Amino acid sequence: MTTIPFEARRFQSTAAYYARYRVPYPDRLIERIAEQTGLSAGERVLDLGCGPGQLGIAIARLTKAAVIGLDPEPEMLEAAEADAAAAGVDIAFVRGSSYDLDSRFSPLKMSVMGRSFHWMDRSATLKALDEITVADGCVALFGDRHISSTPDWRQAVNTLVKPLRRSAMPIANVGSGRIG
Known part of the structure; x- marks a missing residue:
């Protein structure tokens, strides 16, 4: 397994783009996770690598859990604080x-990571979380696709976009974060 070197300011100046363009997590998904884990109001949830706070804000809004958002980027935290205030949740x-x-x-009932776990030293992170999570707690990873999704949605999008690439129209290069 390759560990990506830690760079605290890796996402400097990206908060506005994350907040505006990242697809939000569906309320029903968060409600289902809360139901499956028995998450109750007031229990502690850590949103690790919280970015602009989309996941933690939704969890706090829907479950009334005591959410802590942790992120190395000050601009992400500023955006998260503003969005939490706008949503009327205290995080x-x-x-x-x-x-x-x-x-x-500690003590954590749940730790969540929304599209961020791949940036971490996964073994060390899980070990550290195990030490501060209650016995019936959990770690929930949120991503862009279901683990066993078929067909791969990126492949489907690329198939649809292929004819456009031949035209003069600028399009997003799926998964690359760039236009062209």
Whole structure:
């Protein structure tokens, strides 16, 4: 397994794009996770690598859990704080990363990571979370696709976009984060 080197400011100046263009997590998905895990109002949830807070804000809004958002990028935390205030939820946002997990976050009922786990030292992160999570707690990873999804939606999009690539129309290069 390759570990991506940690760069605290990797996402500097991207908060506005994340907040505007990232697809939100469906309320029903979050409600189902809460039902399956028995998450109750007031229980502690850590949104690790929270970015602009989309996942943590939705969890706080829908479950009334005590959410903590942790991210190394100050601009992401500023956006998250503004969006949490606009949503009327009280979330504690902390500057830090998976390398900063310690007893101050304990006890956690749940830790969530929305499209962020791949940036972390996965083994060390899970070990640290295990030490601060209650016995019946869990870690939930959120991503863009179902683990066993078929057909691959990216392949379907690329098939549809292929004719446009031959035209003069600028299009997003699926999955690359660039236009052209």
